[in-house]
Ligand SMILES: [Zn+2]
């Protein structure tokens with residue numbers, strides 16, 4: 141106060157960690173009042189008189205021009221409300237109940253704070269950033285009737301004070317469910333055209349897609365419509381190949397990015413999605429923080445049971461069929477299948493067949509029911525992939541499969557304990 145004109149907020153911030161239940165503005169006012177009293181009783185205290193120009197002394201007359209706060213340039217007086225209004229305008233189109241404010245200081249405010257820290261004892265000081273966040277937050281609370289929440293805000297508001305630009309970081313909405321897939325040639329996640337990455341080009345006839353549809357597209361459609369989300373991401377407990385059906389329930393989490401509406405009626409959405417003949421879903425619940433469940437689904441390594449219908453080149457040698465039983469509980473060595481070599485590194489995987497049952501359909505067709513450890517390539521277990529998977533059904537029967545129709549019939553996941561019921 142001796143050297144500079146300082147506003148109540150900036151002065152109070154030096155004493156922020158003293159007394160409780162007051163704003164820094166009030167703390168600054170207390171200090172100024174005490175100093176003004178001392179001056180009023182005749183103490184020789186030299187200060188910049190603009191600091192107490194709006195306090196009425198009884199015995200002396202202080203006259204001073206109003207000056208801007210040296211440290212914040214009257215930020216608290218002029219900018220808090222302005223920014224709060226800007227934020228509320230931006231938040232208008234989003235449905236949320238909790239938020240948090242984060243600010244990026246301007247270069248000027250940063251420099252002035254450093255200067256202040258050189259002048260004061262910082263023991264009870266609060267950073268200007270923290271005060272700005274709180275003061276803007278209080279205003280936004282009052283204007284919107286929503287609550288600030290430090291732990292799990294639904295919207296994080298970022299304010300760049302240099303540019304006075306507001307941006308929003310809206311938390312995704314996570315819907316947990318399970319699906320079945322009744323058709324072949326439908327990928328789980330949306331496959332974008334590789335030439336244009338989804339923009340649309342000649343190769344994909346402008347659709348941006350490699351496959352016309354996907355499990356994800358069918359599920360997201362009504363959800364994006366209701367939530368007005370930007371896009372979705374699907375996270376599931378593994379995925380069946382495009383040409384494989386999934387007749388057992390597969391757990392998934394669909395993440396809606398930047399939802400504007402957060403309240404959804406699962407039963408209604410479920411009905412909408414299930415109008416599709418290609419898949420069926422059960423939507424189980426909305427979870428606040430989907431990341432834990434997503435992590436669980438990605439790391440669980442659930443065993444799967446498959447049903448395979450295999451047509452062989454030659455008649456099946458009945459004497460060899462019993463040898464298939466020997467695969468139960470045996471180790472399968474799999475080099476990365478040739479069909480995925482482009483995407484995955486070439487190495488040997490050690491997987492297990494837990495159970496295997498077989499039934500002849502006709503002289504060339506065999507039905508297999510296989511329960512396998514997570515990540516076992518079942519098609520290759522059947523075909524042998526030119527010796528890259530050992531042992532294999534093809535090797536055991538000494539016969540070449542010419543057609544393999546595969547269904548996942550059960551995913552042995554323990555995920556339900558992660559989510560509870562509907
Ligand atoms: Zn100030």
Ligand SMILES: [Zn+2]
Pocket residue numbers: 333334335336337338339340341342343344345346348349
């Ligand atoms: Zn394209």
